[in-house]
Amino acid sequence: KSKKSAKSATKEIKRAGVLGAGIMGGGIAYQSAVKGVPVVMKDIKQDALDLGLNEAAKILGKGVERGKVKPAKVAETLNNIVPTLHNNELENVDIIVEAVVENPKVKGAVLAEIEGVVAKDAIITSNTSTISIDRLAENLKDPSRFCGMHFFNPVHKMPLVEVIRGKHTSDETVAAVVAYALKMGKTPIVVNDCPGFLVNRVLFPYFAGFSKLLDDGVNFPQIDKVMEKQFGWPMGPAYLSDVVGIDTSDHATHVMAEGFPSRMPRDENGAIAQLAAAERYGQKNGKGFYEYS
Numbered sequence: 226k227s228k229k230s231a232k233s234a235t236k237e238i239k240r241a242g243v244l245g246a247g248i249m250g251g252g253i254a255y256q257s258a259v260k261g262v263p264v265v266m267k268d269i270k271q272d273a274l275d276l277g278l279n280e281a282a283k284i285l286g287k288g289v290e291r292g293k294v295k296p297a298k299v300a301e302t303l304n305n306i307v308p309t310l311h312n313n314e315l316e317n318v319d320i321i322v323e324a325v326v327e328n329p330k331v332k333g334a335v336l337a338e339i340e341g342v343v344a345k346d347a348i349i350t351s352n353t354s355t356i357s358i359d360r361l362a363e364n365l366k367d368p369s370r371f372c373g374m375h376f377f378n379p380v381h382k383m384p385l386v387e388v389i390r391g392k393h394t395s396d397e398t399v400a401a402v403v404a405y406a407l408k409m410g411k412t413p414i415v416v417n418d419c420p421g422f423l424v425n426r427v428l429f430p431y432f433a434g435f436s437k438l439l440d441d442g443v444n445f446p447q448i449d450k451v452m453e454k455q456f457g458w459p460m461g462p463a464y465l466s467d468v469v470g471i472d473t474s475d476h477a478t479h480v481m482a483e484g485f486p487s488r489m490p491r492d493e494n495g496a497i498a499q500l501a502a503a504e505r506y507g508q509k510n511g512k513g514f515y516e517y518s
């Protein structure tokens with residue numbers, strides 16, 4: 226009698242689906258497309274789909290200018306991104322990367338809905354920055370096919386992808402997501418689940434320190450200048466918040482405060498909360514800590 230191998234082959238991702246065409250969804254779709262894995266990019270707004278595609282075209286344009294991208298690659302990559310407003314176009318994907326707003330309720334509803342659309346063996350992942358994977362998994366009938374796939378901004382430049390294993394995530398799911406991240410030219414690390422995972426558990430106390438300095442009256446351009454010019458980081462905390470999105474940062478502080486109430490409490494009167502209330506969302510709407518034209 227021949228025994229079935231204990232190790233089944235890793236599921237190959239040949240076609241992906243991205244939910245949300247914002248800063249991250251657009252970037253993830255581009256990165257998948259440029260590495261030859263076609264992707265269906267879904268949003269609820271046509272404007273967001275247009276922006277996502279424009280962003281991909283811009284990155285490719287710059288690549289051509291610098292001689293890093295062959296002109297023929299431009300059309301090939303753009304053809305690999307299929308924008309849509311409809312879930313039914315996601316029926317045949319091997320993996321979903323959910324990248325909608327950082328709100329547990331919205332994500333929960335979106336994940337539950339998509340599980341009913343994709344094939345039984347499709348993998349479902351979330352690009353959440355902070356929300357526990359086990360918490361999101363409660364919305365799924367089959368949490369074994371679910372894990373975190375956390376990219377960093379800007380996706381085409383940042384090498385790291387955190388692959389977050391929930392308590393129900395299967396080994397096959399982790400293996401397939403790691404393989405897909407590698408195919409995308411990224412460096413995956415597998416981490417355990419908790420709010421903020423690894424990177425944001427390090428970053429949020431840094432942002433809390435920045436917020437305290439502002440309370441003490443230090444001005445933000447000064448802080449950015451010190452962190453960038455003298456300390457040598459690519460950008461300081463105020464500019465980074467504008468790049469990430471003030472709304473996204475604000476949502477994330479709620480999640481982190483819920484997870485770590487004593488270590489990372491939310492500052493209701495802090496700069497991020499105030500900017501969010503004033504609808505200064507950062508680069509995405511032209512004004513945050515700084516103004517952009």
Ligand code: NAD
Pocket residue numbers: 244245246247248249250267268269270273324325326327328331335352353354355375376377378468469470473477509
């Ligand atoms: P964003 O605001 O730029 O984009 C969110 C998009 O989701 C919007 O285009 C919106 O129309 C769309 N959307 C909302 N509801 C939807 C639905 N039901 N179906 C499909 N699309 C829907 O936000 P972002 O910065 O791209 O963040 C997306 C996710 O990625 C969040 O979970 C965030 O925490 C995470 N993340 C963000 C960053 C960052 O630096 N911005 C980094 C890593 C992870």
